[in-house]
Amino acid sequence: MKNLYSLKSILLIVFYLLGLNTGFGQSKAEQIEKLMTFSHETGQFNGSLVVAEHGKVIYKKGFGLANMEWDIPNQANTKFRLGSITKQFTAVLVMQLVEQGKIKLDAPIVTYLPGYPPQAGEKVTIHHLLSQSSGIKDYTNLPGFRNGGSQNALSPEALIKLFADQPLEFEPGEKFAYSNSNYVLLGKIIERVTGSSYAQYVQDNIFTPLKMQNSGYDNSSIIVKSQARGYEQNGDGYVNASYVNMNNTYAAGALYSTVEDLFLWDQALYSPQLLSAKSLNLLFANQMAINKNSYYGYGWYVGEVSNLTKNRLRIAQHSGNLPGFVTRICRMPSDKNLIVLLNNTTNAPLREISDAISAILYDKPFTMPRISLAKTIFEIMAKQGLAMGVEKIKQLKNSEAYIIQEVDMNEGAYQLLQAGKMQEALEMLKLNAETFPSSGNVYDSLGEAYLKTGNKELAIINYKKAVELDSKNDNAKKMLNELTR
Known part of the structure; x- marks a missing residue:
């Protein structure tokens, strides 16, 4: 078990907690370095990140180890499992098919999956799936999946069988309820409409055109070079993360990437390279209210904050969580600012770290993550x-x-x-x-x-x-x- 804390980290805690983190006299990159060094030394970040301002990278670095057994460091080109950040890629694929006239947002599930039980299949539309407002139960919370089922390789059809006959939790479109089942269904619909596997389709229609050469669909049986191994914190050290069969996360969470490739992804979302302006607007629109200030778009959480600029600042973001991996991407489209944090240990406080980096980008005081x-x-x-x-x-x-x-x-x-x-x-x-x-x-x-x-x-x-x-x-x-x- 790898040791987590050291005298150095304790001294860092004292030093930073006594100081005022205003960043006076330091460049933004220097302030981010200070923040990330503290976060790493206190056991709160072990991974890679990229920060861009006005469309240009100002900070890119890896911290800690991608492989603790062999002391292989995390770098900017280290590959990490993305978890639910996968959903935004699935959403773009669906919108591409909408533009091609192969999918309609207001069409029900049974249009594309005719065997799906009609009690939900005739009510739930593609829009409901994309916006997390379907009322379909999340298969990852069902006892049959939680109690060991996640370790056995399941086909998309088998995943769908886990929840297809479950009653809807509410009428479609009534409210927001995050469910991985929605994006499993979207993945299967993509396959049915195109005749291609989800893995191949995302490769052909996103990764290859964008030259995202270090991104792909993870598969537990395939060796992925330069991929980080996942770890879980155990007291003052780390142990190997619990096994998860990546087939079972499918179009809801099975992709891997690097911080460098995700910068390319971010930049493509400002251009018509993947989608028209109309479709991009739908992607980041307030599709379903979560609370007063937060909404879900298509594969993104969207909303506005008032603490960074004079006017309210619109932010699009999403996180991912798998055994041994925590990830986060945060975009400020009006300024073309980007924060990507990919971490290969569990429970890293990436929201706090992301908030601190956001403050740095907008010349605000920031606090170290607790x-x-x-x-x-x-x-x-x-x-x-x-x-x-x-x-x-x-x-x-x-x-x-x-x-x-x-x-x-x-x-x-x-x-x-x-x-x-x-x-x-x-x-x-x-x-x-x-x-x-x-x-x-x-x-x-x-x-x-x-x-x-x-x-x-x-x-x-x-x-x-x-x-x-x-x-x-x-x-x-x-x-x-x-x-x-």
């Missing part, structure tokens, strides 16, 4: 025991230098459970529930932890709370049925 409390607590509990861990929670949980992240706390608790440290895990999960009282997943995890400690009564209470907060939590429902029958 340090994950979960990692600190995990290390103390694993090495010094329960009492010391609880004491440290009391000391640090309100510190501005630390951040409590739901996913980090959950994963740290599960690692403690696996190590047989039941009470330590429960303390982390209790803090998580205290911090995120409206998260059904937190109580689902608490229920599991109590069950492992033999406390059936508290397990039932927490599973009930999980379902109360999230009626779509199928795992909690299943456990309640088993525990109360």
Whole structure:
């Protein structure tokens, strides 16, 4: 297991937290270097990035290791799994076919997949799929997929069978609900309409024309040269990430690329090289409201912020998340600014890092990303025991230098459970529930932890709370049925 922290990183924390990060007297590239050095030294970034201003690259660099076994460094041409950033490529392919008259945005699924169950297939349109407003359940959250199914290679048809007969969660177009199933269906529709595989079609119609020579469709059985390996943080070190069969992410998440290639992608979206101006406008339009200030376009989150410029600044962005990989792309089209962050360790705070880089680009003060409390607590509990861990929670949980992240706390608790440290895990999960009282997943995890400690009564209470907060939590429902029958 690779060691994560060092005396150098501790000194960096003290130095940066004492200073005011105004960037006075430093170029933007120097400020980004300062930010990224801190982020890497404190275990919060291990990957590659590119930053462009007014259409020109001002910063490009790799940090940490692409392969920790062989000490191979991350570089600008290192290939990373993109996860859900894949969706914007799928959306462009669909819009190309719309321009060719082969697909209609208002046509229902059954027009292209006639065997799809009519209760959803006749209601859900291509527009609903693109804008994440279909009401179709996300197959990645279904028990059959979560409980080991993700490791077995599934064809697109098999993936679709996982969710096709599930009832719609709401009427299509009623609201936004992110679902990977939408883009799996779009991938299959692309194949049906073109007669080509999704992998070949994205290669022929995006990667080759744009000379994105280090991008492609990932496949677990194929060796991809210069590809980063994924890792998960485990206390004060790293372990190999859980295996995921990339076939099962398909048109929703199976592409890989580099920061250099994604700069080419960004630039192409300012020209008619891939799509007409009309189609590009649809891609980045406010297609479906998420909340007051945020919308989903076609494969992009879009919205406006008011803290960077005098007038509201429009931003298009998306993130990706796979075992061992976290990714983020952020565009400011009015100024042709771009931030791409590709990271080959889990739970990196890329939004915070991206926000800091955005502030630098617009000459605003920025703050360093806060340090994950979960990692600190995990290390103390694993090495010094329960009492010391609880004491440290009391000391640090309100510190501005630390951040409590739901996913980090959950994963740290599960690692403690696996190590047989039941009470330590429960303390982390209790803090998580205290911090995120409206998260059904937190109580689902608490229920599991109590069950492992033999406390059936508290397990039932927490599973009930999980379902109360999230009626779509199928795992909690299943456990309640088993525990109360």
